[in-house]
Amino acid sequence: MHLHHTTPATEDEAIARQLTLRERVSHEDSGPAPGAPATVAGVDVxxxxxxxIVAAAAVTLDARTLEVRERATATGPVAFPYRPGLLAYRELPAVLDALGRLATPPDLVVCDGYGTAHPRRFGLAAHLGVLTGLPAIGVAKNPFTFRHRPPGPERGAWSPLVDAEDPQEADGPADAHGTERAFHGEEVGRALRTQPGVKPVYVSTGHRVSLPTACAHVLNLARRYRLPETTRAADQLCRAALKAATAHPGGASQR
DNA sequence: GCGACAG
DNA sequence: ATCTTGTCGC
Structure with a gap:
């Protein structure tokens, strides 16, 4: 699974490419069912x-036991600056490199960040899904520019993540108090409570997975902590890989 | 112009 | 993301 990914020369070009690629996204469930025998990979940088320097990691887990099956890393030069809305161009080159080093491709990929919840509905998880063809979902730690009501306190509770900027339907006469209106935009994801009384995570679809299914996967992967085990494992590994790359320049360097 | 802004 | 010790709490 070797994928080449050229870096856009300008932000305009990066945005234009998102608008083209997003037409290939599927929101249908064609990936593994939550809790079914499958492998799930977490990726992080x-x-x-x-x-x-950027260091990426891909860690594959058994979706049922959450045991680690395989780990892979990749390091390289930072190819794109951080720009809200263009995160994929900064993270994907290294992430795709790490994913490509796995002996066995995963059945699902869990990304750090958003998928559909994005200004152009094409965040990191959707981008990765389209480029690899793999089912993918996004799990972010904060609501970005979106709004939501606080989910109930119990594990599994959720509330719609909406794009408040989106001038959706005009429900009734213009309410003088636009407060409520802020929660009436398009649902781009869900604020999901993975642990009782703990801050929610923000789930959105990436590719080949529906929103309800994405949330079920996240709950299945976050049995003990707020974040999915895939995210925790990948986060730990990419940090270690970065230290190694910093300590032994040239040692196991990669492009 | 100002503020906000996944990682 | 990253800079960073101890500390309060289950």
Whole structure:
């Protein structure tokens, strides 16, 4: 699974590419069912801005036991600056490299960040899904520019994540108090409570997975902590890979 | 113009 | 993302 990914020269080009690629996204469930026998990979990246280095990790887990099946890392130069809405161009080159080093492709990929919940409905998880063809979902730690009501306190509770900027339907006469209106936009994801009384995570679809299914996968992967085990494992590994790359420049360096 | 802004 | 010790709590 070797995928080449050229870096856009400008932000305009990056945006234009998102608008083209997003037409290939599928929101239908064609991936593994939550809790079914399958492998799920977590991917994440860590940066050393001083040296302009990025380290990525891909960790495959057994979806039922959550045991680690395989780990892979990749390091390289930072190819794109951080820009809200264009995160994929900064993270994907290294992430795709790490994914490609796995002996066996996963049945589902869990990304750090958003998928459909994005200004152009094409965040990191959707981008990765389209490029790899793999089912993918996004799990973010904060609501970005979106709004939501607080979910109930119990594990599994959720509330719609909506794009308040979206001038959706005009329900009734213009309410003088636009407060309620802020929650009436398009549902782009869900604020999902994975642990009782703990801050929710923000789930959105990426590719080949529906929103309800994406949430079920996240709950299945977050049995003990707020974040899915896939995210925790990948986060830990990419940080270790970054330290190794910083400590032994050239050692196991990769492009 | 100002503020907000996944990682 | 990253800079960073101890500390309060289950």
């Amino acid at each position: 860590a940066y050393d801005d001083e040296r302009g």
